[in-house]
Amino acid sequence: MQPTAPPTVATAPATPALPSPPAALPTSAAAERNKQPILEVLQALLPPEARVLEVASGTGQHAAHFAHLHRRWCWQPTDGDAKALPIIAQRCAQLPNVHAPLHLDLLAPGPAGATAALPGAAFDAVFVSNLLHISPWPTCAALMGLAAARLREAGMLVVYGPFEVEGEPLAPSNGAFDADLRARDARWGLRKLGEVQAEAARAGLVFERRVAMPANNLMLVWRRPRALEATAPGACESVRSSAACGGPPPGP
Numbered sequence: 001m002q003p004t005a006p007p008t009v010a011t012a013p014a015t016p017a018l019p020s021p022p023a024a025l026p027t028s029a030a031a032e033r034n035k036q037p038i039l040e041v042l043q044a045l046l047p048p049e050a051r052v053l054e055v056a057s058g059t060g061q062h063a064a065h066f067a068h069l070h071r072r073w074c075w076q077p078t079d080g081d082a083k084a085l086p087i088i089a090q091r092c093a094q095l096p097n098v099h100a101p102l103h104l105d106l107l108a109p110g111p112a113g114a115t116a117a118l119p120g121a122a123f124d125a126v127f128v129s130n131l132l133h134i135s136p137w138p139t140c141a142a143l144m145g146l147a148a149a150r151l152r153e154a155g156m157l158v159v160y161g162p163f164e165v166e167g168e169p170l171a172p173s174n175g176a177f178d179a180d181l182r183a184r185d186a187r188w189g190l191r192k193l194g195e196v197q198a199e200a201a202r203a204g205l206v207f208e209r210r211v212a213m214p215a216n217n218l219m220l221v222w223r224r225p226r227a228l229e230a231t232a233p234g235a236c237e238s239v240r241s242s243a244a245c246g247g248p249p250p251g252p
């Protein structure tokens with residue numbers, strides 16, 4: 001399973017920059033660096049109109065960047081840390097195609113678990129970045145279960161982050177990062193790609209592609225093969241039919 005080069009992306013007309021958020025908002029330097037390379041891959045993967053569930057949105061920098069440049073992507077940010085939600089909301093306040101962030105903890109107990117907070121509609125894509133190595137291993141199975149339950153037929157799960165690929169040398173920077181993570185929390189650490197693949201397969205997801213990203217990161221894509229049973233209209237449907245997602249797109 002060799003990585004592929006990032007897909008070719010058509011040049012989009014220039015879009016005015018999103019006004020800067022209040023200086024006091026927490027900002028991730030890594031998200032600032034990787035948001036454009038990730039966007040370029042998402043542009044090649046996602047349809048022009050898409051309902052996207054983002055898991056572990058963190059500071060909301062990805063949600064703001066992607067949704068600003070793709071006004072017909074209806075973005076549902078979430079995070080397991082309730083303290084992140086007002087930060088995401090402030091950062092995305094001027095974007096009508098970004099829903100109010102929801103509290104979604106992948107490890108939430110109970111019969112509905114993490115899905116309890118979500119609107120009923122199926123999503124075209126689930127996106128998550130930099131989560132699996134900074135959370136306990138059961139998060140991986142929970143993510144795959146969530147994607148299998150909430151993606152529409154042929155919808156895709158897109159996962160960005162550093163991974164250990166069995167049979168390939170680990171980049172020194174990733175080795176040092178892994179050691180640092182494990183020192184901070186014994187439950188953290190870079191995940192083995194084969195083990196992540198096994199969890200995805202157990203959930204019924206079909207692996208589609210692996211894209212090499214800057215700084216020894218990967219973007220991994222799976223698809224949900226079967227039709228979902230529950231497709232009741234949810235919040236994304238109402239946004240999609242509004243001017244925010246129905247009007248002419250300012251971006252690609």
Ligand SMILES: C[S@@+](CC[C@H](N)C(=O)[O-])C[C@H]1O[C@@H](n2cnc3c(N)ncnc32)[C@H](O)[C@@H]1O
Binds near residue numbers: 031055130134
């Ligand atoms: C390293 S940050 C990444 C944030 C963002 N995706 C990015 O790439 O900048 C990890 C995020 O995962 C969230 N997180 C950790 N465990 C989680 C869980 N069980 N369910 C949902 N989110 C979780 C944290 O609250 C944090 O916002």
